Amino acid sequence: MLLAHLYARTPAGELSLGAGSDFAEYLDALCLLGESEWRTAELRRLVLRAATDTGGGLLALLSPTVQAALTAALVDPRRTEGEAIAGLASVVADVNAEVGSLPMVRLQLLLAPAIETCRRLLVGPLPDPLVPQLREVTVAAATLAGRLAFETRDDTASRALYAEATREAERLARPWRKASVHMSHALVTLYSTQGLDEARRLVDQAVRAARSGESTLVRARAHALQAEVAARSGQERQAQAALGLAWYDIEVDHTGDPAPTSFSPGHLRGFEGVCELYVGDPSAAHDRFARSAEVLSAPREQVQRAIVTTDQALARIRLGEPRAAADLLHKCVAAAATTGGRVPALRLRKARQELRPWRREEWVADLDDHLMDVLGS
Template sequence: MAKPRKGLAARRKAMGYSQESLAELLRVTPGTVGRWEQGKSTPEAWLQPRLAKVLEVSVQELIELLNPRAESPAGETADVDRLERALANPSKVDLVTVAELRQHIALLSVRYDGERSTGLLAEAGQALGQTCLLREHAREYRVKRDLLAAEAEASTLMGQFVWDASQRRDHDAAKGHFTTAAEAARKINDPVLEAIALLRTSYVELYGTEDPAEGLVLTERAADVARGHSDVLTGLAELHAAEARAMLGERVACERSLERAQDHFGRISADEPVVEMFSETQHDRLAGSCYLRLNDAPRAQSTLERVASQAPSRSKSRSIVLANLSLAHIQQRELDHAAAALHVAIDCVEATWGGGGLKVIFGVAQELRPWRKEPVVDQVYDRLFTMMAAS
């Protein structure tokens, strides 16, 4: 008999959602949400990361909400036992085990924005190793295909975590993982997974090696691969193409890319395969960064202030938004506002230690050097020294 998920319903209500409003946000029907809460069905694996973000729960809390088994200790270890049996006899791995492995990989992705990548590397590496072992020995075609998909997902995560943990310095290792992910995706003709890997590679070129020309080539490839398969990915590729063009000083082309991205985001459908990768703040976050690179500080400031008020309070992405907002204030010689925004950005970095946030924050600190003797700037430097000493 189905067991009601009272905790899931309670969490939804605590977040202020009705079944209808949660369903609208997740692009499902209210009846679907009702069946989840009644225990009659379970959210699809690809939708669970999005559900976790909306409910603002940790991975462990998500698992407990979807699997209220406190009275059945044997049930709690069933998934682990199944994977252990498969690893002991990899030729007998089945689709259920692969689905559970992919769900674990998806949950690691959810944890990324709020946790240190250094703490996630071991789990991601283990998941990738297990996936590769099982793929090498699997016999059934469908199982092999799903394991290649899992390999693409795990390799993309590893590249993401390695790059972030290295504070966006280990470009080669990150790109190596993304290349592996793209190759695995092509073997199963999965344009969505291939586009994700290409997009992640473009980030390394744009924000790591700072090669906008190569980054633009990769974002355009990602958009071409994703077009017709995912409006989210096509829109994201256009967004980062816009930033590449801003880095190249091409304002008109940049704004056209921003418009195309907005158009794709406006066409996201109920069957979008990676809806969890979309955020309402993404367009403005990248637009603000573009105008900052185009030396239009007033427009960048107004855009980034709007994003900062909407982003989760302790996320890696918010630290970058606030650091860019600080830079916009610096360009307008507003030191007090610049220091205030940078202090909040440092709060976010201290909670998550995101490599992107660290890099941008120290870049902003370099821009403040001409005013090093000003008390508000001196306080920022003191705090940065203390933060690095404590790390």
């Protein structure tokens, strides 16, 4: 830990954690010496958290050479080099990797300069070969920023950022990218608005784009989300058909898939549980949620794990086990507080509403105290 903080600083005392920095070389050395990937990722996360505590931001995620390349590019976009675009892409990937580990507001602060840099460079004139690369970075950055704006309860900014991501994705002519934008937008719409019509429209657009795209994993995720919307509408047959398509896509060979980490069987089991919860057997839903939560163990997956566990608690309530449900919800409170995420908080509120028939029980009062102490709600 001491060496990590030492190598995170340049000789001039500035933070530098990006590719090519002494800190990155230090982590590579630890890996070569046999340290696990999980431990080095955790070490990086702790240093990054310390950097944001003291006001470090975008520049901490870039090596000095990339900083210089970006500075030159912003002065004259015609001088933009591939190294500068790759540096922006690494910042977006770094911020995305910390969802669930750092508070959403901190992630917004880290991402905002990258978004603005992408916009300024796209105005150009940029060397033609670099335009598609920069557009891909812009799509990823705007989609993530839209999700973060939603999580921090700025729905107007969220809609504008998703619209920006959709426009740039259409210009890319890579349908799976467009499908990913629609799915992210559909999820926040599903959680933040009354009714399912707008979410269903976005999901249908995602499915159409994914069917003509190169990623079977993105297509599997689109079908899984389509199944959830159908189940929430009480359409059991349509939900089961969409789940079948999702399993078909997820069980094929994914060698060369452009989005290899976008979806997994663990995620799909969570969607299966949601479908069982609304149009099937609560007992089967509970078991699927439990299996899904077990495999969602990575730091990046903690938000999803909290959502799945909250849904597992809903299944317990419908099985007539409200006290066991309350025990599960206690576990979700800490995750919602750590990330500052809006979706886990919304799901917790819905689950708490389901416990109203037992509101006079001491164990419900304990849960309310926990919610108030940690979330203030």
